[in-house]
Amino acid sequence: MKRSLDRKTKIALEPRKQPRQQRSSKVVDRILDAALILTREQGTRTPTTLAIAQRAGLSVGSIYQYFPNKEAILLDLARRWLSSFPEVIAKRIKVPPPTTREEFRRDVRKLFIDTSRLYLENASLMPVIEAISGNADLRPIQNEYDDQIIALYAAWLKHVNRDLADKVANRLGMLVMEVGHACRLAGLKKDRRTYDLIEDDVETMWLALVTPHLNLD
Structure with missing residues (x-):
């Protein structure tokens, strides 16, 4: 994970947008909850954006509305x-x-x-x-x-x-x-x-x- 982050320090690691409505906040919570569950299940393997989206019940496009990449989620x-x-x-x-x-x-x-x-x-x-x-x-x-x-x-x-x-x-x-x-x-x-x-x-x-x-x- 350290090597991955070192390679990608030049790409955006901040969320694309901050949720301003309760509905948006719930979507972000679903993304983060799904990512956390997957990191616990997979141990040292980093979950893919697709896997996070599937676990959260969202499209990959929905993930990218809030996070530019999986590193930003983690x-x-x-x-x-x-x-x-x-x-x-x-x-x-x-x-x-x-x-x-x-x-x-x-x-x-x-x-x-x-x-x-x-x-x-x-x-x-x-x-x-x-x-x-x-x-x-x-x-x-x-x-x-x-x-x-x-x-x-x-x-x-x-x-x-x-x-x-x-x-x-x-x-x-x-x-x-x-x-x-x-x-x-x-x-x-x-x-x-x-x-x-x-x-x-x-x-x-x-x-x-x-x-x-x-x-x-």
């Missing part, structure tokens, strides 16, 4: 995947802050369950995400979401410890995001048992990293 799926993380992390800020290490550990476990599900359910999109990371023209798309996620992790840590300095919170937020993402990508390339073990290791690293900064009993 890129939009990747954007939607990235945009799901801020909401998951923000949930931890909306609840009363933990007052003990055990309460914080339980909060971390809840966060890991939610974020791990996003990785496992969308494992077939990871080649797209890696392609974005490795392409200078596409990397700003991921940077935008990375900045949001780091800021939310920092806000979560300051929610737990109001006295935590902003610079420290942001540094910890960056490490939490980068370590978690890199390790999960590596785990997804292995079997599920290995992924689960790596997930446990990452959780242990997170706790060891941030707990000393939170002044918890």
Whole structure:
């Protein structure tokens, strides 16, 4: 997928038009849902535009009204995947802050369950995400979401410890995001048992990293 995107950076990867009516939005949702189902079914194989159209119950012409090519569809799926993380992390800020290490550990476990599900359910999109990371023209798309996620992790840590300095919170937020993402990508390339073990290791690293900064009993 990375090689495919690298070859085609000069072609349009943005949607042809943004849906302005509810009916158009539903058509785009059908296209994206069909593409996501096919990527999950086909694993590393990229679904064709024809296959996406058939699964969505649409003509290929209808697909091209909204997306110039299959790469643009997959890129939009990747954007939607990235945009799901801020909401998951923000949930931890909306609840009363933990007052003990055990309460914080339980909060971390809840966060890991939610974020791990996003990785496992969308494992077939990871080649797209890696392609974005490795392409200078596409990397700003991921940077935008990375900045949001780091800021939310920092806000979560300051929610737990109001006295935590902003610079420290942001540094910890960056490490939490980068370590978690890199390790999960590596785990997804292995079997599920290995992924689960790596997930446990990452959780242990997170706790060891941030707990000393939170002044918890």
